[in-house]
Amino acid sequence: MTAWLIARNTFREAMRDRVVAGMVAAGLALFAVTLMASPLALGEGGRLLVDLGLSGISVLGLLVILLTGTSLVAKELERRTIYNLLSRPIRRSAYLVGKWAGLSATLWTVAVLLGLALCGLLLLRGGGHSGPAVLEAVYLAGLELTVVTALAVMFSAISTPVLSALYTLGFFLVGQWSYDLRLFAAKFPPELGTVLRVVANLVPNLPLFNMRTLAAAGETTTALHLGLATVYAAVYAACALCLAAAAFESKDFK
Amino acid sequence: MQSPTVEIAGRPVIGQRAREVGAPDPSLAVCTRRLAKDYVHPWTMRRTRGLEALDLEVGRGEVLGLLGPNGAGKTTTLKLLVGLLKPTRGRAWLLGHPVEDTASRRGLGFLPEQPYFYDYLNGVEYLELAGRLSGLGGAAAHERARQWLGRVGLGERPRLVLRKYSKGMLQRLGLAAALVHEPELLILDEPMSGLDPFGRRDVRGLIAEQRDRGVTVLFSSHILPDVEMLCDRVAILLGGRLTQLATVGELVDGGRQSVEIRCAPGALLELPRQWAGEVTRSERADETVFRLEDESRLQEVLAGLLRAGVAVRAVTPQRPTLEELFLAAAAGERTRRSA
Numbered sequence: 001m002t003a004w005l006i007a008r009n010t011f012r013e014a015m016r017d018r019v020v021a022g023m024v025a026a027g028l029a030l031f032a033v034t035l036m037a038s039p040l041a042l043g044e045g046g047r048l049l050v051d052l053g054l055s056g057i058s059v060l061g062l063l064v065i066l067l068t069g070t071s072l073v074a075k076e077l078e079r080r081t082i083y084n085l086l087s088r089p090i091r092r093s094a095y096l097v098g099k100w101a102g103l104s105a106t107l108w109t110v111a112v113l114l115g116l117a118l119c120g121l122l123l124l125r126g127g128g129h130s131g132p133a134v135l136e137a138v139y140l141a142g143l144e145l146t147v148v149t150a151l152a153v154m155f156s157a158i159s160t161p162v163l164s165a166l167y168t169l170g171f172f173l174v175g176q177w178s179y180d181l182r183l184f185a186a187k188f189p190p191e192l193g194t195v196l197r198v199v200a201n202l203v204p205n206l207p208l209f210n211m212r213t214l215a216a217a218g219e220t221t222t223a224l225h226l227g228l229a230t231v232y233a234a235v236y237a238a239c240a241l242c243l244a245a246a247a248f249e250s251k252d253f254k
Numbered sequence: 255m256q257s258p259t260v261e262i263a264g265r266p267v268i269g270q271r272a273r274e275v276g277a278p279d280p281s282l283a284v285c286t287r288r289l290a291k292d293y294v295h296p297w298t299m300r301r302t303r304g305l306e307a308l309d310l311e312v313g314r315g316e317v318l319g320l321l322g323p324n325g326a327g328k329t330t331t332l333k334l335l336v337g338l339l340k341p342t343r344g345r346a347w348l349l350g351h352p353v354e355d356t357a358s359r360r361g362l363g364f365l366p367e368q369p370y371f372y373d374y375l376n377g378v379e380y381l382e383l384a385g386r387l388s389g390l391g392g393a394a395a396h397e398r399a400r401q402w403l404g405r406v407g408l409g410e411r412p413r414l415v416l417r418k419y420s421k422g423m424l425q426r427l428g429l430a431a432a433l434v435h436e437p438e439l440l441i442l443d444e445p446m447s448g449l450d451p452f453g454r455r456d457v458r459g460l461i462a463e464q465r466d467r468g469v470t471v472l473f474s475s476h477i478l479p480d481v482e483m484l485c486d487r488v489a490i491l492l493g494g495r496l497t498q499l500a501t502v503g504e505l506v507d508g509g510r511q512s513v514e515i516r517c518a519p520g521a522l523l524e525l526p527r528q529w530a531g532e533v534t535r536s537e538r539a540d541e542t543v544f545r546l547e548d549e550s551r552l553q554e555v556l557a558g559l560l561r562a563g564v565a566v567r568a569v570t571p572q573r574p575t576l577e578e579l580f581l582a583a584a585a586g587e588r589t590r591r592s593a
Contacts, residue, residue, distance in 0.1 A: 087364035
């Protein structure tokens with residue numbers, strides 16, 4: 001219950017700071033530019049719109065996480081607003097879960113609004129058959145952002161905003177290459193290979209959430225893929241939040 | 255004979271183990287046993303003592319004032335009690351629950367020093383959030399939020415966002431947030447700081463009202479008259495150590511009591527030799543004042559003055575103020591440390 005209250009408040013903060021409005025406006029501007037550039041795509045305008053549109057949702061979401069999520073807890077420490085919360089009957093872990101859930105809800109709102117706008121544009125251009133694939137891709141993008149938010153909250157709980165932004169960006173970039181890291185690991189000497197495998201297993205497996213190319217071709221994915229991605233996102237986010245809670249539990253608020 | 259029981263991390267501990275950890279008396283609102291806090295510098299690992307083995311018991315319904323100069327350990331003590339700091343050694347209980355248990359904060363209202371709030375919320379929204387986080391239901395939280403905003407004099411503009419609040423308004427809002435769920439125990443860190451005389455009077459009134467309702471109040475302050483006016487007992491902290499704990503009356507009566515004898519002007523220009531060092535003479539606008547450092551020689555001095563034909567107007571015992579006692583205690587602590 002307390003986590004829900006904190007989540008609702010975090011969501012309210014993001015709405016009042018016009019994070020959602022700003023991101024939706026930026027996304028719509030990106031869609032408009034893509035539409036204007038589509039005649040140059042030699043008949044592949046629809047594919048271009050889907051590909052850039054979905055990439056835009058992921059990149060804008062990442063920007064929100066880096067600008068807001070990585071200072072989510074640090075800002076409360078700096079402004080000392082956290083004193084008013086943690087002096088109430090609230091578990092520190094519930095506080096972190098609430099912060100994560102609130103920012104995740106914000107990102108899901110941005111992703112869904114932009115996804116629906118993208119589907120609407122495709123319908124207007126006569127490419128309505130890609131709609132289900134786009135919605136699946138938006139769902140996976142939302143899961144990806146949920147996982148990266150959990151990492152941002154974890155780093156924010158134990159580090160400064162600048163460092164946690166760097167760590168989160170690092171995990172995001174390396175996570176995008178986690179498949180390739182595993183491939184490299186097989187080709188390197190055993191010691192280095194082991195290190196690469198450990199790194200590949202530590203960072204989130206983000207290619208699991210990327211079906212932009214499929215969606216651009218109008219193809220949907222399987223229910224198994226969607227289910228696996230959902231479970232993986234839930235488990236990875238839970239692990240990150242457990243680590244964050246363990247570090248946060250012993251923290252002194254001077 | 256019944257075995258003592260104490261709860262640790264939500265589990266009951268009975269018998270010998272409970273005796274070892276020191277089960278608190280359930281009639282106490284606040285109990286600390288050898289509570290200590292060391293701050294460790296993250297780079298140099300140098301330790302600084304924040305609080306030294308504090309044993310403190312505050313009964314239910316009592317008002318205890320925590321006095322001390324900056325860096326004495328007042329805020330450290332209060333933060334340890336509300337769970338914002340983790341103790342290095344020792345234990346503490348609030349309302350019978352160990353402070354590491356969230357249940358200890360169910361009946362607690364806390365006002366931090368110079369409180370900060372979410373500036374995107376308005377007064378009603380903030381108090382609603384505070385009430386709900388302290389266990390009130392949605393409708394009750396809304397009703398209490400409006401009620402308390404009015405009680406602290408901020409009810410005229412309930413939708414004003416907090417970024418537009420002045421410092422005094424924020425302090426009042428913080429107090430309302432500490433009281434919105436009607437707690438059994440109030441812990442206030444410098445509740446009068448930043449307030450004008452009217453604000454101070456209002457806050458004093460609110461604390462007195464809570465005291466009359468039977469709420470236990472523990473607060474720190476630099477403003478000694480407020481402490482003297484409100485508190486049943488006073489604890490003086492110096493250099494992280496509890497140096498005195500007594501009722502205001504005991505502290506004041508415990509000090510040496512001097513006596514002033516006010517006489518008509520120009521009386522007894524030269525003091526007899528046998529009074530030297532014990533009686534001082536001073537001239538005021540329309541009277542002469544003889545001051546005795548203690549009352550042991552009062553009869554003798556008074557008889558001497560009357561024999562000399564001095565017109566005595568009044569004899570007034572001079573009780574030391576809390577401020578004088580506090581300054582004396584601080585000076586004593588400085589001497590102890592330098593020795």
